[in-house]
Amino acid sequence: MDVVQLVFFAVCALTCFFVTRRAIRQRRHLEAKLEEERVFMAAVLDNINDGITVCDAAGVLALFNRAACDMHGLPQQAIGSDNWAEQYDLYLPDGKTPMQESDVPLVRAYRGEVLRDCEMVIAPAGRAPLTVQASGRSMIGPDGRKLGAIVSMHDVTEERRAIDEGRQVRKIIESSPNIVFKWRADAEWTVEYVSENVRQLGFDTEDFTDGSIAFPSLIPSADLPRVAAELERPTDSDQTHLTVSYRIVDDVGRHRWVETWLVIIRDDAGTVTHYHGILVDVTDREVISEMLRDSEERKELALHGADLGMWDWDVPSGRGIYDERWCAMLGLTIDEVNNHITSWSDLIHPDDADGVEEILKAHLDGQTAIYESEHRLLHGNGHWVWVLSRGCVTSRDEDGLALRMTGTHLDITARKIADAEAHALEAQMQQAQKLESLGMLAGGIAHDFNNILMA
Numbered sequence: 513m514d515v516v517q518l519v520f521f522a523v524c525a526l527t528c529f530f531v532t533r534r535a536i537r538q539r540r541h542l543e544a545k546l547e548e549e550r551v552f553m554a555a556v557l558d559n560i561n562d563g564i565t566v567c568d569a570a571g572v573l574a575l576f577n578r579a580a581c582d583m584h585g586l587p588q589q590a591i592g593s594d595n596w597a598e599q600y601d602l603y604l605p606d607g608k609t610p611m612q613e614s615d616v617p618l619v620r621a622y623r624g625e626v627l628r629d630c631e632m633v634i635a636p637a638g639r640a641p642l643t644v645q646a647s648g649r650s651m652i653g654p655d656g657r658k659l660g661a662i663v664s665m666h667d668v669t670e671e672r673r674a675i676d677e678g679r680q681v682r683k684i685i686e687s688s689p690n691i692v693f694k695w696r697a698d699a700e701w702t703v704e705y706v707s708e709n710v711r712q713l714g715f716d717t718e719d720f721t722d723g724s725i726a727f728p729s730l731i732p733s734a735d736l737p738r739v740a741a742e743l744e745r746p747t748d749s750d751q752t753h754l755t756v757s758y759r760i761v762d763d764v765g766r767h768r769w770v771e772t773w774l775v776i777i778r779d780d781a782g783t784v785t786h787y788h789g790i791l792v793d794v795t796d797r798e799v800i801s802e803m804l805r806d807s808e809e810r811k812e813l814a815l816h817g818a819d820l821g822m823w824d825w826d827v828p829s830g831r832g833i834y835d836e837r838w839c840a841m842l843g844l845t846i847d848e849v850n851n852h853i854t855s856w857s858d859l860i861h862p863d864d865a866d867g868v869e870e871i872l873k874a875h876l877d878g879q880t881a882i883y884e885s886e887h888r889l890l891h892g893n894g895h896w897v898w899v900l901s902r903g904c905v906t907s908r909d910e911d912g913l914a915l916r917m918t919g920t921h922l923d924i925t926a927r928k929i930a931d932a933e934a935h936a937l938e939a940q941m942q943q944a945q946k947l948e949s950l951g952m953l954a955g956g957i958a959h960d961f962n963n964i965l966m967a
């Protein structure tokens with residue numbers, strides 16, 4: 513080998529060395545670039561809240577991002593599609609039926625399907641199940657080759673729970689007498705929402721939401737100014753809640769009482785913009801209340817006409833309630849009477865106390881059908897008032913002990929005075945009759961003695 517050949521081989525060797533060295537540097541640069549891009553993509557994927565799963569061209573699971581690992585509670589594993597459903601605890605939307613391989617979203621995407629919000633449940637053992645919506649498709653390269661498939665999974669568990677709870681709340685509202693509404697704080701009280709159970713008043717939701725019926729038109733003209741004034745009152749204050757009772761006219765023209773509990777909504781400037789609240793038909797309650805008021809009025813008239821004072825005694829606590837007539841009998845006012853049984857017992861005449869206690873105890877023990885006693889009570893000005901006290905136990909506990917007793921007092925002082933005067937007069941008459949008899953007897957004896965003397 514001559515010198516020329518040696519030089520040629522040396523040049524070729526050096527050229528190959530530098531070319532190889534340059535290729536190595538380029539490969540290392542490309543590998544570093546690829547690693548940088550891989551790290552960058554991994555960081556991007558791991559910061560996405562939706563789960564991302566990818567399989568390669570061979571159908572082997574190639575990528576799980578952080579969210580996907582969290583959803584399944586498992587790390588990424590390079591396994592084939594025939595084990596995905598079982599490995600990652602996938603179920604149909606009912607959350608009970610295990611998902612078959614053919615139904616797994618990533619498998620369907622690998623087969624060429626385009627998925628949009630397909631629902632499934634991920635339920636790993638020992639963890640709360642998650643409802644997710646999966647979307648994905650196949651990945652095709654520029655040359656038409658299948659590169660694999662990708663699927664994203666969006667957690668809709670809270671959304672589904674909120675929807676279910678919303679349905680439950682609506683069912684509860686629709687089956688209750690509470691009508692939920694929202695109206696604007698304008699002159700027409702424009703209704704923006706009303707629950708469907710407004711049908712109990714004979715109307716449909718659309719009657720209000722489409723403007724067919726203005727709510728103020730349902731309120732009788734006699735009530736409307738008062739209701740409007742009550743609604744306007746919070747505009748000048750920081751009031752946040754309001755309760756208003758009034759009548760409305762239903763679909764057949766009947767007056768029905770309603771009660772509304774309102775939450776006052778304001779804008780940033782403090783101006784009232786809306787009212788949210790609940791409307792309840794309280795007609796039955798008002799009717800019963802009116803009946804009770806009538807009954808109370810009749811009772812008061814009856815007691816007043818009979819000149820009776822009423823008392824009510826809570827036996828276990830000793831609490832006593834006395835009406836105005838009871839107090840007036842003793843020259844007292846309600847404010848001067850302590851709400852306790854001692855307000856009565858402390859006024860009993862000492863000579864009558866033992867007898868009253870005996871009669872009262874017999875009734876409390878169930879030995880007598882009613883309690884009835886005539887005794888004296890101390891009047892406010894210091895004299896004694898005779899009363900006829902009647903009452904009965906109105907409730908007892910399971911052991912038969914008295915819980916409540918109610919009754920009346922009747923002022924019988926005049927009768928007692930009249931009885932005393934009658935007794936005194938009768939005694940005087942009896943004495944006069946005795947004297948008259950003695951006179952007649954003496955006269956008879958004198959006449960007989962005179963006859964003897966004459967003889």
